[in-house]
Amino acid sequence: MTSETATNKSRVIIFDTTLRDGEQSPGATMTFEEKLEVADLLDALGVDVIEAGFPIASEGDFEAVSAIAKRVKRASVAGLARAAYKDIDRCAEAVRQAVRPRIHTFISTSPLHMKYKLQKEPDEVLAMVSAQVARARNHVADVEWSAEDGTRTEMDFLCRCVEAAIKAGATTINIPDTVGYTVPDEYERIFRTVIERVPNSDKAIFSVHCHNDLGLAVANTLAGLNGGARQIECTINGIGERAGNAALEEVAMALHTRADVMPYTNNIDTTMLTRASRLVSAVTSFPVQYNKAIVGRNAFAHESGIHQDGMLKNAQTYEIMTPESVGVSKTSLVMGKHSGRAAFRSKLKEMGYELGDNALEDAFKRFKDLADRKKIVYDEDIEALADDEIGHTGERIRVEALTVIAGTMGPQTATLTLEIDGKSVTKQATGNGPIDAIFNAIHALAPHTATLEHFQVHAVTEGTDAQAEVSVRLAEDGKTVNAKGADPDTLVAAARAYIAALNKLMVKRKKTKPEAMGQVG
Ligand code: KIV
Ligand code: ZN
Numbered sequence: 001m002t003s004e005t006a007t008n009k010s011r012v013i014i015f016d017t018t019l020r021d022g023e024q025s026p027g028a029t030m031t032f033e034e035k036l037e038v039a040d041l042l043d044a045l046g047v048d049v050i051e052a053g054f055p056i057a058s059e060g061d062f063e064a065v066s067a068i069a070k071r072v073k074r075a076s077v078a079g080l081a082r083a084a085y086k087d088i089d090r091c092a093e094a095v096r097q098a099v100r101p102r103i104h105t106f107i108s109t110s111p112l113h114m115k116y117k118l119q120k121e122p123d124e125v126l127a128m129v130s131a132q133v134a135r136a137r138n139h140v141a142d143v144e145w146s147a148e149d150g151t152r153t154e155m156d157f158l159c160r161c162v163e164a165a166i167k168a169g170a171t172t173i174n175i176p177d178t179v180g181y182t183v184p185d186e187y188e189r190i191f192r193t194v195i196e197r198v199p200n201s202d203k204a205i206f207s208v209h210c211h212n213d214l215g216l217a218v219a220n221t222l223a224g225l226n227g228g229a230r231q232i233e234c235t236i237n238g239i240g241e242r243a244g245n246a247a248l249e250e251v252a253m254a255l256h257t258r259a260d261v262m263p264y265t266n267n268i269d270t271t272m273l274t275r276a277s278r279l280v281s282a283v284t285s286f287p288v289q290y291n292k293a294i295v296g297r298n299a300f301a302h303e304s305g306i307h308q309d310g311m312l313k314n315a316q317t318y319e320i321m322t323p324e325s326v327g328v329s330k331t332s333l334v335m336g337k338h339s340g341r342a343a344f345r346s347k348l349k350e351m352g353y354e355l356g357d358n359a360l361e362d363a364f365k366r367f368k369d370l371a372d373r374k375k376i377v378y379d380e381d382i383e384a385l386a387d388d389e390i391g392h393t394g395e396r397i398r399v400e401a402l403t404v405i406a407g408t409m410g411p412q413t414a415t416l417t418l419e420i421d422g423k424s425v426t427k428q429a430t431g432n433g434p435i436d437a438i439f440n441a442i443h444a445l446a447p448h449t450a451t452l453e454h455f456q457v458h459a460v461t462e463g464t465d466a467q468a469e470v471s472v473r474l475a476e477d478g479k480t481v482n483a484k485g486a487d488p489d490t491l492v493a494a495a496r497a498y499i500a501a502l503n504k505l506m507v508k509r510k511k512t513k514p515e516a517m518g519q520v521g
Contacts, residue, residue, distance in 0.1 A: 012255070012264045013205065013231040014248065015049040016042050018280060019068070020080055021245050022235040023053070027286070032064055034283040039068040041276050042236075043075050046267040047248075049102060051233075054080040055094035056087045062094050069098035076100035076142060083107040083132040092139035103136040106146035106174075109153040109161050122157055129161050130168045137169035146209065150175035151182040151190060158190075159197045166200045172231055173204045177220055180213025180243060184223035191227025207231035210246045212238060217246035222254060225264060236280040237288055237295065249273040249294040249326070257321050274327035294326055301332045305340025308333050312342055335382060337371035344382075351379065353386045363389040373488050374465045381467050384460045384486035388496065395503040396421050397446060399495050406434040406491075416441035416495065438495050442502070450476035450505055452498075457490055470497040474505055481505050 019035055019042075022028060030038065035052070042050050052068040053061040069077040077098035081091035088105055095101035107118070107128055114120055120128075129145065136143040145165040147153055153161075162173050175190060182190070187208070195201045208224030208231070210217040221232055238247030252268045277295035281288050290298045300323040302308050310317035311331060323331050333343045344364050348355060355363055363385055370385070371377050401417040411430040414437035418425055427444045431437030439452070454473035459466040468490040473482050481504040485496025 008265070009230075010264050011230065012225065012266045013048040013207075014046070014252070014266050014268055015051065015078070015207065015231050015233045016047040016235065016248060017051040017209075017233050017245065018042070018235040018239065018248075019064070020051040020053050021233075021241060022239040022280070022284075024241055025239050025244065028239055028284040030283050032060065032067070035064045036067060036071065038236075038279060038283060039072055041272070041279055043072050044269070045272045045276050046269045047075055048267060049076040049078050049231075051078045051080060051104060052095075056081065056090045062090065065091075065094035066097065069095045069101065072098065074099070076102045078102035078104045078144065081105045081132075081136070083128045085132075085135055088132060088135045088139070092136070095140070100142065101140045102142040102144060102172075103140050104144040104146065104174075105132045105136050106148050106176075107132065108148040109158060110149035111154065112152065113149045126157075126161060126164055130164045133165050133168035133170045141171070143170050144172035144174055144207065145170040146174035146176055146207075148176060149178045151177040151187065152179070155190075155193060155197075159194055162194055163198045163200060166198070166204045171204055172207050173201075174207035174209050174231070174233065175224075175229075176209035176233075177211055177217075178209075180211035180217065182210075182220055183214075183216060184219045187220045188223040188227035191224055191229050195228040205230050207233060208246075209233035211241060212243040212245065215243070217244070218250045218254065221246040221251055222262060225262065236276050237286065237292070239280065239284060239286060247293070249277060253294050253321060253326065256325070270325050271327045294321075299326075300328050300330075301334050303334040303336045304338040305343065308343035309340050312346055335367070335371070335377045337368065339367075339371070347379075347382060348386055351383060351386070353390070355386065355389060359389045370467065370488060374467075375463075378461045380460050384467055384469050384484075387484065388486045388500075395500070396506060397499050397503055399492070399499055400424060401426075402438065402492055402495050404434045404437065404491050412437045414438040414441045414491075416445065418442070418445050418499070420446060434491055435494055438491060439498060442495070442498055446502060448476070448502060448505070450474040450502070453480065454482075455494075457493070460486065468493045470494045472497040472501045474498075474501040476505055476509075479505070479508050481508060
């Protein structure tokens with residue numbers, strides 16, 4: 001306990017157990033090097049206590065706790081120990097070199113655990129509490145004692161154990177909700193009652209430790225503070241036994257965001273939360289669910305048009321925290337089928353496009369159509385669309401509709417409707433393949449002498465639902481023009497590209513041969 005935490009009644013100690021309770025979750029094992037990396041980040045993040053492992057559990061755990069104790073500059077380093085002298089002595093050896101070493105020792109106190117797990121009478125357990133804490137105090141000044149399954153322990157017995165632990169020298173008393181069974185009101189009441197009834201309770205800091213079996217770990221944690229606890233045990237990303245522990249990032253941001261109703265202070269640098277989350281996810285290979293509070297990839301992303309519109313006017317309309325406050329560079333307006341005009345216009349502007357009202361309206365319609373067909377609309381899709389739209393502004397010929405029949409049973413047929421100088425005209429043509437059929441239809445509707453010099457298709461983004469971008473070069477009388485067309489349908493993109501090239505050709509003709517401008521072909 002630092003002098004600041006001892007005297008400041010609103011200061012909350014953040015005790016991180018990612019490397020102990022977190023690492024205990026099935027499949028979350030970390031290597032020695034990964035544990036050191038996580039410990040360094042936790043220290044930089046500002047946690048007060050790093051529970052580095054369970055030294056008696058294995059040689060590897062012992063080595064990791066010792067190495068972390070040696071290297072961590074600021075935080076206390078704790079090791080876990082059962083109620084056995086050999087556990088406590090081994091733990092003491094592991095944390096010995098820490099700037100602030102802590103031994104965290106525990107024993108079950110609930111009737112169920114004492115009877116079936118420990119097979120001991122309550123008085124035997126009580127005697128062990130005093131003995132184990134005293135043993136730990138012989139090694140270090142900072143001793144935490146936990147009443148395992150505390151929330152299912154009889155209140156009288158819990159109070160007797162807590163009093164004995166403090167008397168034997170425990171400086172922190174943890175009442176864990178080991179099985180994630182309690183609810184906020186009850187947990188708050190447990191702390192209030194114990195603190196009121198235990199005569200020496202003012203000599204220790206009380207701690208919450210919540211598991212998430214009912215999804216209540218963070219709510220219970222915060223309720224424990226209201227009951228008088230001033231240490232929070234938690235893990236990055238909420239990893240831990242079964243459904244996990246209270247998530248550090250959620251607790252920290254709840255305290256940060258709602259300081260008006262929870263006037264507690266702590267030392268966490270919230271701007272490092274995202275980094276910490278990513279590191280723990282990477283080393284454990286536990287993915288972070290997309291909609292996870294604070295660090296999920298959707299936590300600061302908006303797709304719905306109404307929300308995007310609100311966000312563009314004032315971010316506080318739909319965000320209670322800034323992305324920067326948790327280390328995310330900015331809010332992302334995900335462009336999808338729910339996005340509205342305002343977000344689309346803002347996205348184009350951000351990408352450097354300024355479209356006129358008509359072009360914007362056209363581009364927006366095409367974007368909506370694309371978003372209906374495609375799972376993810378990438379920036380490259382919007383770019384292709386905007387380029388396409390700019391290329392088509394002021395054109396005399398536009399593609400209105402296209403139907404193609406293709407496949408093994410030729411001939412391939414294209415039915416094409418073009419708008420030429422404001423008039424719709426339709427033609428059906430066949431060809432040697434669908435592209436040939438389309439170009440023949442174009443020829444029939446807009447006769448011209450230009451020849452096709454180059455035709456290339458490429459996918460704008462990855463995936464089978466990617467937009468196609470077709471590039472076309474036409475040549476006529478020594479003049480060449482290049483144009484592009486984009487669409488999720490390669491054939492439509494081809495028609496658009498060819499028509500764009502024809503339009504360009506007409507502009508070129510106008511410049512060199514004004515009398516030819518009147519004729520489309
Ligand atoms: O959940 C629990 O009870 C624990 C103790 C060892 C503190 O993790
Ligand atoms: Zn636990």
